[in-house]
Amino acid sequence: MSVAVPSRGLPWTLAIPKPSAMPGFGITFGFALTYLSLIVLIPLAVLVARASGLGFDGIWRVATTPRVLAALEVSFVTSALAALVNAVFGMIVAWVLTRYRFPGRQVLDAAVDLPFALPTAVAGIALAALYAPNGWIGALFQPWGIRIAYTPLGIFIALVFIGLPFVVRTVQPVLQDFDREIEEASATLGATRRQTFLRVVLPALSPALLTGIALAFARAVGEYGSVIFIAGNMPFKSEIAPLLIVAKLEEYDYAGASAIATVMLAISFAALLAINLLQALSRRRLGDA
Amino acid sequence: MRDSATAEGTLARWALIAIAVAFLGLFLALPLLAVFSEALRKGFDAYLASFNDPDTQSSIGLTLLIAAIAVPLNLVFGVCAAWSIAKFDFPGKSLLTSLIDLPFSVSPVVSGLVYVLLFGAKGLLGPSLSDWDFKIIFAVPGVVLATVFVTFPFIARELIPLMQEQGTSEEEAALTLGASGWRTFLTVTLPNVRWALLYGVLLCNARAMGEFGAVSVVSGHIRGLTNTMPLQVEILYNEYNFVAAFAVASLLAGLALLTLVGKSFLEWRYGDGLSAVRRP
Numbered sequence: 001m002s003v004a005v006p007s008r009g010l011p012w013t014l015a016i017p018k019p020s021a022m023p024g025f026g027i028t029f030g031f032a033l034t035y036l037s038l039i040v041l042i043p044l045a046v047l048v049a050r051a052s053g054l055g056f057d058g059i060w061r062v063a064t065t066p067r068v069l070a071a072l073e074v075s076f077v078t079s080a081l082a083a084l085v086n087a088v089f090g091m092i093v094a095w096v097l098t099r100y101r102f103p104g105r106q107v108l109d110a111a112v113d114l115p116f117a118l119p120t121a122v123a124g125i126a127l128a129a130l131y132a133p134n135g136w137i138g139a140l141f142q143p144w145g146i147r148i149a150y151t152p153l154g155i156f157i158a159l160v161f162i163g164l165p166f167v168v169r170t171v172q173p174v175l176q177d178f179d180r181e182i183e184e185a186s187a188t189l190g191a192t193r194r195q196t197f198l199r200v201v202l203p204a205l206s207p208a209l210l211t212g213i214a215l216a217f218a219r220a221v222g223e224y225g226s227v228i229f230i231a232g233n234m235p236f237k238s239e240i241a242p243l244l245i246v247a248k249l250e251e252y253d254y255a256g257a258s259a260i261a262t263v264m265l266a267i268s269f270a271a272l273l274a275i276n277l278l279q280a281l282s283r284r285r286l287g288d289a
Numbered sequence: 290m291r292d293s294a295t296a297e298g299t300l301a302r303w304a305l306i307a308i309a310v311a312f313l314g315l316f317l318a319l320p321l322l323a324v325f326s327e328a329l330r331k332g333f334d335a336y337l338a339s340f341n342d343p344d345t346q347s348s349i350g351l352t353l354l355i356a357a358i359a360v361p362l363n364l365v366f367g368v369c370a371a372w373s374i375a376k377f378d379f380p381g382k383s384l385l386t387s388l389i390d391l392p393f394s395v396s397p398v399v400s401g402l403v404y405v406l407l408f409g410a411k412g413l414l415g416p417s418l419s420d421w422d423f424k425i426i427f428a429v430p431g432v433v434l435a436t437v438f439v440t441f442p443f444i445a446r447e448l449i450p451l452m453q454e455q456g457t458s459e460e461e462a463a464l465t466l467g468a469s470g471w472r473t474f475l476t477v478t479l480p481n482v483r484w485a486l487l488y489g490v491l492l493c494n495a496r497a498m499g500e501f502g503a504v505s506v507v508s509g510h511i512r513g514l515t516n517t518m519p520l521q522v523e524i525l526y527n528e529y530n531f532v533a534a535f536a537v538a539s540l541l542a543g544l545a546l547l548t549l550v551g552k553s554f555l556e557w558r559y560g561d562g563l564s565a566v567r568r569p
Contacts, residue, residue, distance in 0.1 A: 020376070020377055022461070022465070022470075023470030024474070027369075029379075031366070032370040036389065041388070043406075046397070046413055047402065047406055065338075093309045095305065096308075096309040099296075100306060108310065109553075110549055111313060111318070113549055113552070114545065117549050118501025118542060121541075122324060123320060125526050126323045130319060135318070164317070164341075222398070223396070224398050224502035225502050225505075225519070234340070240400075246506060248503070254405070254406060257405075258402070264396065
């Protein structure tokens with residue numbers, strides 16, 4: 001659903017179509033571009049302009065105040081952990097859905113998209129109710145002195161929930177198209193099932209797996225609705241960066257809010273870029289899997 | 290016993306299925322179950338009584354209104370963008386295609402923030418707006434804008450790959466036979482893409498009705514005026530009115546389930562009419 005696989009674009013030049021018999025280019029292109037500019041590009045440009053008005057020093061000053069640093073750390077660390085957990089379980093789910101036939105498989109397959117369809121606020125209060133000390137799951141951990149809701153552990157749970165579909169949905173199609181004959185060849189040559197998986201199947205899946213991890217991570221860093229109900233929102237402990245933006249806005253501190261937003265955007269774009277590079281490298285090594 | 294060299298043993302297979310089912314059960318089924326169980330905790334009458342609250346009723350009305358504005362706008366945009374991108378060649382096409390996906394990579398909170406920076410009291414256009422006595426932030430227009438932003442790519446991204454795949458030959462045949470451009474679109478293109486269009490509308494609508502972060506930043510949480518259903522859920526929950534909060538949440542959860550059913554049905558029955566990534 002919101003699996004946005006980045007594609008590479010050419011720099012803008014004047015949009016003059018090659019001669020074509022089809023009508024309506026001017027009006028459809030004109031409307032699409034105007035609408036895109038008004039709704040998306042101009043508002044985002046205003047954010048960038050606002051942040052650059054602060055200058056690098058101004059952004060740095062806001063970003064390095066202890067409370068902001070703590071929130072950024074909570075956001076990025078819990079998001080990374082949640083993405084890793086989703087990598088492991090997402091692989092297993094994708095594998096089970098494509099390789100095995102069992103009753104209820106199609107229901108399971110459809111259910112994977114639930115985190116995309118369920119409003120985040122609904123997910124948030126449901127998870128908070130489940131993992132609160134008196135909730136169905138929270139009560140199981142209470143005797144052991146483990147608190148899940150209102151701690152960073154709760155944030156982690158919510159981020160696993162919202163990142164769940166990404167790895168499944170990026171790995172699944174690749175696994176579906178994977179040529180079983182390669183696995184047969186590997187088995188014929190004497191490899192055990194484990195060796196075949198680790199050295200033949202996994203390398204071919206790794207670009208898709210990395211994409212899924214990156215998308216889950218990027219989504220988790222920006223997530224707000226499902227987290228704030230279960231997080232407890234204690235400054236320095238369980239406060240996430242998006243919540244801090246909301247707090248700054250409530251104080252009409254537009255500059256502070258823009259600075260945090262810019263840092264968040266920059267770090268998550270850097271993460272996406274790094275993983276794209278990694279992916280390109282592994283693809284080249286495998287001769288375009 | 291294993292049936293071939295490329296399959297796991299029966300034990301490993303069932304262990305993997307069990308892990309997958311347990312993981313999805315824990316993270317998907319249980320939260321969903323919790324919504325309905327908490328909503329009905331004090332019985333069905335208390336559940337129904339939650340909807341007598343006029344603020345809750347107006348939040349349902351506002352959510353329907355917002356979806357009724359945001360979805361058609363993004364529908365028209367999606368069709369225009371797909372027509373120009375899929376049926377014509379022009380420089381910068383792939384850049385345009387990736388710019389359309391931009392709202393998906395922006396945090397919902399930042400999606401709201403950009404409009405506050407533009408139209409808020411201390412925003413770029415805020416002072417001139419207040420001269421005109423027209424409010425966007427902390428009013429319904431802001432909620433609409435934020436919703437349009439976060440649901441922006443849904444329909445376009447279903448149509449573009451499908452229409453690119455379909456090419457232009459059918460339309461060219463219709464045009465050669467003398468049909469007007471508009472008639473060609475209505476009788477040739479539209480029937481070819483109708484299921485993908487419906488698919489996009491389904492996803493767009495689900496997100497439009499369920500958006501929380503972006504809307505929460507611009508709405509100002511004014512009861513009975515700018516609260517959508519997700520925001521009403523938050524307010525009721527923070528007031529410890531759990532039955533009512535989960536009752537409103539159960540409507541949204543029902544919408545999510547309907548969306549999933551409709552989406553799976555389209556993939557199963559009309560997969561050929563959807564973009565390649567949606568085909569089973």
